[in-house]
Amino acid sequence: MTPKAKQEIENADVIIGYATYMKLIQSVIKPETKMVSGHMGREVERARIAVMHAVENKRVVVISSGDAGVYGMAGVVLEVATLENAEVPIEIVPGVTAATAAAAKLGAPLVSDFAVISLSDLLTPWTAIEKRLEAAAEADFVIVLYNPQSPGRTEPLTNAHRILLKYRKPETPVGIVRSAGRDGEEAVVTTLEALLDAEIGMVTTVEVGNSITRVVNGRMVTPRGYDFLK
Amino acid sequence: MTPKAKQEIENADVIIGYATYMKLIQSVIKPETKMVSGHMGREVERARIAVMHAVENKRVVVISSGDAGVYGMAGVVLEVATLENAEVPIEIVPGVTAATAAAAKLGAPLVSDFAVISLSDLLTPWTAIEKRLEAAAEADFVIVLYNPQSPGRTEPLTNAHRILLKYRKPETPVGIVRSAGRDGEEAVVTTLEALLDAEIGMVTTVEVGNSITRVVNGRMVTPRGYDFLK
Numbered sequence: 001m002t003p004k005a006k007q008e009i010e011n012a013d014v015i016i017g018y019a020t021y022m023k024l025i026q027s028v029i030k031p032e033t034k035m036v037s038g039h040m041g042r043e044v045e046r047a048r049i050a051v052m053h054a055v056e057n058k059r060v061v062v063i064s065s066g067d068a069g070v071y072g073m074a075g076v077v078l079e080v081a082t083l084e085n086a087e088v089p090i091e092i093v094p095g096v097t098a099a100t101a102a103a104a105k106l107g108a109p110l111v112s113d114f115a116v117i118s119l120s121d122l123l124t125p126w127t128a129i130e131k132r133l134e135a136a137a138e139a140d141f142v143i144v145l146y147n148p149q150s151p152g153r154t155e156p157l158t159n160a161h162r163i164l165l166k167y168r169k170p171e172t173p174v175g176i177v178r179s180a181g182r183d184g185e186e187a188v189v190t191t192l193e194a195l196l197d198a199e200i201g202m203v204t205t206v207e208v209g210n211s212i213t214r215v216v217n218g219r220m221v222t223p224r225g226y227d228f229l230k
Numbered sequence: 231m232t233p234k235a236k237q238e239i240e241n242a243d244v245i246i247g248y249a250t251y252m253k254l255i256q257s258v259i260k261p262e263t264k265m266v267s268g269h270m271g272r273e274v275e276r277a278r279i280a281v282m283h284a285v286e287n288k289r290v291v292v293i294s295s296g297d298a299g300v301y302g303m304a305g306v307v308l309e310v311a312t313l314e315n316a317e318v319p320i321e322i323v324p325g326v327t328a329a330t331a332a333a334a335k336l337g338a339p340l341v342s343d344f345a346v347i348s349l350s351d352l353l354t355p356w357t358a359i360e361k362r363l364e365a366a367a368e369a370d371f372v373i374v375l376y377n378p379q380s381p382g383r384t385e386p387l388t389n390a391h392r393i394l395l396k397y398r399k400p401e402t403p404v405g406i407v408r409s410a411g412r413d414g415e416e417a418v419v420t421t422l423e424a425l426l427d428a429e430i431g432m433v434t435t436v437e438v439g440n441s442i443t444r445v446v447n448g449r450m451v452t453p454r455g456y457d458f459l460k
Contacts, residue, residue: 002232002326044456067330075338075451082446083458094334094411096232096324100297104322108305112354113362115345115371123455124342128370132343135369139362141345181324216312221305225353226274228313 001025005093008061014053016046017063024182025063041122043073047080054081054088066181067097071118071146099144101181102205106189107219109142109175109207119156120147126156133160137167142213142222145206161195164208168192173209173220180205189220231255235323238291244283246276247293254412255293271352273303277310284311284318296411297327301348301376329374331411332435336419337449339372339405339437349386350377356386363390367397372443372452375436391425394438398422403439405450410435419450 009015009028017025019037029035038046046062053060064072074092081090103110115136121129136143143164149157164172170193178186178201190198192208200206213222239245239258247255249267259265268276276292283290294302304322311320333340345366351359366373373394379387394402400423408416408431420428422438430436443452 043454044458067326067334069330069333069338069340071341071454074334075341075454076456078338078446078449078451079453079456079458092334092338094326094330096297096326097330100299100324100327103299104297104304104324108299108308108322110299110346111301111305113345113347113359115343115366116340117343129343132369132371135365135371136345139365140358141362141365216308219308221308223309224301224305226306226309228274228309 001028002093002095005095008093009063011059012061013058014050014060015063016050016053016060018046018065021063021065024065043076044080047073047076048084050077051081051084051086051088054090055086064095065098066101067095068092069094070097070099070116096181098146098177098180098205099207102144102175102177102187102207105177105180105185105187106175106207107216107221109173109209109213109220109222110144111224112142112210112222114142114144116144116146118146119149119160120153121156126159129156130159130163133163134166137164140210142210143208145208147202148204148206149200150202157200158196161192164192164195168208168211172211173213173215175207175209175220176200177205177207179203189215189218231258232323232325235325238323239293241289242291243288244280244290245293246280246283246290248276248295251293251295254295273306274310277303277306278314280307281311281314281316281318284320285316294325295328296331297325298322299324300327300329300346326411328376328407328410328435329437332374332405332407332417332437335407335410335415335417336405336437337446337451339403339439339443339450339452340374341454342372342440342452344372344374346374346376348376349379349390350383351386356389359386360389360393363393364396367394370440372440373438375438377432378434378436379430380432387430388426391422394422394425398438398441402441403443403445403450405437405439406430407435407437409433419445419448 402422
């Protein structure tokens, strides 16, 4: 958490967030702050509650994990405020997103061009996700997968794996990080071939190397192209 | 800067970084810390100096701006340590990268899938960059351009602009942020058509919307697909 995010949480009249994320910041929240815990999937409802309180001149903080601008609440809050003609100042506070938190744990997979793709097909049609996987794999981007799998949704990862293997060698390094940047963070470096054997859940970030990504001393490194002989 | 990064800088025996970045953190560095300022383009040299001091059991911090893992020093340090068979512990501390710092200033352009591409052709051949631009544009990724232009290097941005216009409408929202996340940060929302008219330099991040990115109350928002009528 950045000092700016911490400061905003400390100065808030109302804090709104998905219950799991509220627990992660409990130690920073002051006792007099009103807390509104929401449910996964009820993002529009949370944004409406936030705008409602802001219209009443309350200082409202809406929590996302990682960076609120990466698959987070930033967009829905801006959209709801506009739909409701609410003239309230809205500031987005950036954070450390799972892609870079996981990369740091894995080594340096993202020092070259990369693509970030969510495998959740709840809000995006699978055909669009598939097209992006094909394009990113073919153009040799390092690929970061968000929301790779949940107990009831395993088909997207199986499909993604099949697509990636069309363009990348089975031995391509793949990094798997659970709870990136949080307590209990765990990282494993495996191969594209063995990707589906890994334990992958809702809080897992998967990073697939490009054609030149290597494993160096147990860590994933995508060479940037420096000349080490100079 | 995250509290973890600040703590590492405070505890360092030696701090190594590109001179411009060293100035940005001067207030955090303790007087007794040895400072080694390097030149742009001498990344391998800086990594070697870092490894040399680490082998002597010094606590060494290598500085990148934004996130060290995104076009930063993380990779070259891991590579140099391995090449020199230096058995030193190396930790990568993640930060807020320009893509998300700029996105926060612009609104919420990155709440959907996005691709990060550096237009610097110093270390990556232009043909590879071009292929990635084509693929990302065709598959409707929001596109973040790092290192878009410098005084002596304007052709890549002109070429990128031409490629993007093959796949995106001229009125596609484009965000331009100078000094993302730093003092003096400035953001402008313009269109793809007018991209080349903007003032774009070394410390500028460019974010190009996808086919559904809109301007909402002066800010760039990529709709995530929520149903606001529910």
